[in-house]
Amino acid sequence: MTADDLHLLNTRHSVPSRQLGEPAPDAASLARLLEAAVRVPDHGKLVPFRILTLRGDAKLAFGAQLTAMALAKHPDMPESKREKERHRYTFAPLVLVVVAHIHRDSTVPEFEQNLSAGCVAYNMLLGAQALGFGAQWLTGWAAYDRDVAALLGLADNEHVVGFVHMGTATMDTPDRDRPSVDGIVSEWTP
Template sequence: MSPALSPLLNRYSVPSRQLGEPGPGSDQLRELLEAAIRVPDHGKLVPFRMILLEGNDKLQFGERLAALSLAKNPDLPDSKREKERTRYTYAPLVVIVVARVDVTSKVPEIEQKLSAGCVAYNLLLGAKALGYGAQWLTGWAAYDHDVAAMLHLSGNEHVIGFVHIGTPQIDVPDRDRPALDDLVSTWQA
């Protein structure tokens, strides 16, 4: 294995429930966020932004999501209610990555959203490089209009994902990866 590719070849997600304190300090966080925004950006639109969830505000966000989930589905089983309520209690930091789509731009919407997706991926890579674990999650909250309103998103903004970052509390085994030969072909004229 090439040492230069080691960070990519050794990247894996740590389940958010297995992330705990400590999280990045303020200097590390700033450095991580600076690295995260160094992404391909056709047209220099900066079609992304980030919202940080930390401390008590992170817990309050989870409580509000749980209440919203219950309001939308009153028959929600107790186990799912508890999952919703505690979803944001584990990792000390959750970064909400938001795509800001400029519909007047000649740059296709998909390219703008992919640029925001690269921000989320850079957060995963950067967290690992700094010695933390991370997991990129979406779930119903990423696509819900009421959650978007709670986050004060504009009509052209969409949640790309919730990136949970913290210190792994367990050793996480790598998962099986697909066979490269099943995924690569060579086009021939």
Template sequence: MSPALDLLMQRHSIPSRQLGEPAPEGAGLHALLAAAVRVPDHGKLVPFRLIELRGEAKQDFGDRLAAIAARNPALSESKREKERTRYAFAPLVLVVVARVTAGSKVPPIEQEVAAGCVAYNLLLGAHAMGYGAQWLTGWAAYDADVASLLRLAGNERVIGFVHVGTPQIEVPDRERPAVEDVFSTWAP
């Protein structure tokens, strides 16, 4: 098997709570980001952007997220604390944002898929660099107040929060679907 295919076969997510220092920064982060944005982009629209959460900004984001979540009067204190610390573990969180150009010949789904490819390239690139990563969404990815907190424009939405760091545990691979169960050949 080629080294590139071997990399794909070994990639798996590391739970964000199990990611610690270090995370890529400086030239390493730039290389990861440059690789991540090499995605199919029909129409060359660049329908994505990235927002970095690192250091105290992650904790401030978590505090604000907990305040937004507290709109729900039934939210328990333990769940509010979970929201407050959701971004506290991995040293780097990259918010992948889809930026859809309305009226383009490129359908919105293709633009969003391109942004999804950026998120997946972050996972692959982190793995290739010896880091671990996890792509998460959760309610915050779909919430209008969180979008406002992130200063997203009306044509933007969160595709995911990619947590990146150094694995603190060995995570066993999970069972994957058998190719035979998901592959078919179309015939007229």
């Protein structure tokens, strides 16, 4: 093993969605990325996840509907937040919606199923970077709202894990400070 073997993990960072533009991965690259992204721990082989793609006019329509929902739910929203809602889906050319598909009749705890779906979202970030693209995993109010879930056509046993915005970075993104391993790792002793 060499230092280069962990290069992707050691350089992984999110690119803010506002700094993502064209192009997004083409069909072949996206297929390769998604095939890799679903290679996650999956206790019980349940495949407790699925993925929706948002792009083009559909992505913009989704963003407009979310804006209308947000304003209806919070009519006193400050103008700065209204502006953020209006533009949230106008930057990145591709948004992948990672959905947890929970098998409630399984002996595998729901928490583990959610972790599996979360790993798909994280693998998308790694895969995008490996292919030379930028990505950001976002949640926000829309990930937890059942009206948004209905808009996306989600079943009662499904919920959004995250919206992975993807495209080409339009500027360099400085890395942020990372935690010191010394401060978070300790050895357990009996």
